[in-house]
Amino acid sequence: MSTRTDHSSRPGASGSALWLCAFRPFFLLTAVHALFAVGYWAGALAGLLPLPDVPGGAIAWHAHELIFGFATASIAGFLLTAIIEFTGAPPVGRKAVTSLLALWFCGRIAYAMAGTIGIGPAALMDVGFLILLVVRIAGPLWRDPSRRHVAFFHVLVALAASHAGFYIALLRQTDAIAWLLLAVGLLMILIIVALSRISMRLVNDVLEAQGGLGAPYLARPPRRNFAIFCIAVYSGAEFVFPGNGAAGWLALAAAAAVFNLLNDWHVGRALFQRWVLIPYVVYWAMALGYVTLGIGLLSGGGLGSAGHHVLLIGALGLSILIVMAVAGRMHSGYGLDHRRWLPVAAAVLLVAGLTRAAAGLPHAGAVHALLLQGAAVLWIVAWSIYLAYSWRVLSGPRPDGGQGCDEPRELS
């Protein structure tokens, strides 16, 4: 994972350390927005803060801010670094990064104020942000002769389209949440695409460190494509036929296909290393999320909220945490972090997901509000831990005095 870049033309060469690499401000914003969006939501649910008065309602704001605020910030940071690394393209300039940051930030403000200023400015900023991101990564992806990573382009375009659909639905005063649920499926697909690349490196590094590669880990494309197909079909059915029981089978198919992916991951005791275990748990959470959705649809039990929260907090939250913890440190010139905070934060996040899912169960009854607040607190604790241990890494100078996104010479 070495970048082929010219140090003298680094975007952050003459600026603060925050601009050394595109992912730095985005990863920081991801964590900060995770704290803000859920903190505000918990405060609003507790009656301490006013519920967001936006078109689509408060729940749309909550879901939108976590899907298209929190998640897309991390996606931007990851893609602007990873695509450059995968394809060997020159780094993204500081101007492009600041434009993206400005669009993302203004999008947050504009949507929060959409009740007053209308939905137009938020739509312009938010969709513009994703289109600009697509434009920035499209060139390197399509110019790469092998075009091995073009799946990122397809998913990102679909994500931009679903975001545009969300705003169009708000303008037409139709069901905007359906577009957010479609985006959840796209995010799950993006996780599979991204983890297949990252895991090949992480798992094989662990296997190598444990004494040779008797049977090297391979993220096999047919299994991955099958899982992506099942998730895409389920998301399509959920979008076109919301609440249809038949889609429950598709959700169960998606769950089984994700479990099927784990055939590649059973690599012996290396599985219990955090670098392997956390991505492994991501897939478990994804599968459990789809199982919950499937059972809910087949039984008519209304488990949609529980299932989607397992997907979003468990699978999406954990995958963002592990990617930011690994890529954020490695590309800041630090080695992998072997301290306990990462497994602790991952465990807290997982419990947050399960707690939030429990709150969505029909039997939660009297403890529903308690579980909601508990999940929010756990989420805030997990991202506070990340921020506490990553703040200096992301905002400070590289320990090796270097510039740009290069990795440290040796894995520590």
Add this chain to the structure above:
Amino acid sequence: MKGCGRTLQRRAAATGGYLWSGWGSLASLCLVMAAWSFAAQTLGPLILPTPLEAFATLMGLFRDGTAWPEIVVTARRAMLGFGMSVVVGSVLGLAAGVSMTAAMMARPVVTLLLGMPPIAWLILALLWFGAGDGTPVFTVFIACFPIIFVGAMQGTRTLDGQLKEVAQVFGLPLWMKLTDVYLPHVVSYLFPAWIAALGMSWKIVVMAELLSTEDGIGAALAVSRSHLDTAASMAWIVALVGMLLAIEYLLLEPVKRRVESWREL
């Protein structure tokens, strides 16, 4: 002792790996269920009940004690016909494979048997054996026999001559030649034929029962059809396919992998 423990651990891991690999098949089956479910929603319960309705009906059949006796009768007939074709087909096929002349003579007969539609055999069997076990058992036997015969014959015909010579030169005892040289090769041809014949046997037995007997899954299907009870019909079909899948994936496929494992060496 340590080696034994390691072997057990390896086998447990292999079994776990095999079972886990079933998720892919399960995903495909769920996609089929989804297609069935969407079709059921379009066509309505009279034409096609949903999978859940079919499962619920099947559970009801198990609860009231209707299902097991019929399944046992059908399984007995299918296994009897299949077992006979395995024994006769394998022995004759192996014998035919040993001799080039016998193989040449057998070829048109096998083509004839393979080309003959099972329904034609069923009509003949009805005339010969009447209503009862004889008709379905014979139909299954005669439909499965050529498949197994061809597999066994090909297994013997394709034996590696050089390996035979090496075994001869080293003076291997007959038992060792059989188990270490001939059998692994022949079984790798025989086993897929047995699996194909097993699948065939379940389809044939139900068809035969539908037309010739008063008990078994086929007869139950005939009754449910006459009552226009689509849910019960689908329930019986689910029971049939479920048993076939269970036998194939839990019994035959693991054995097949084991006997064919030498090919990967």
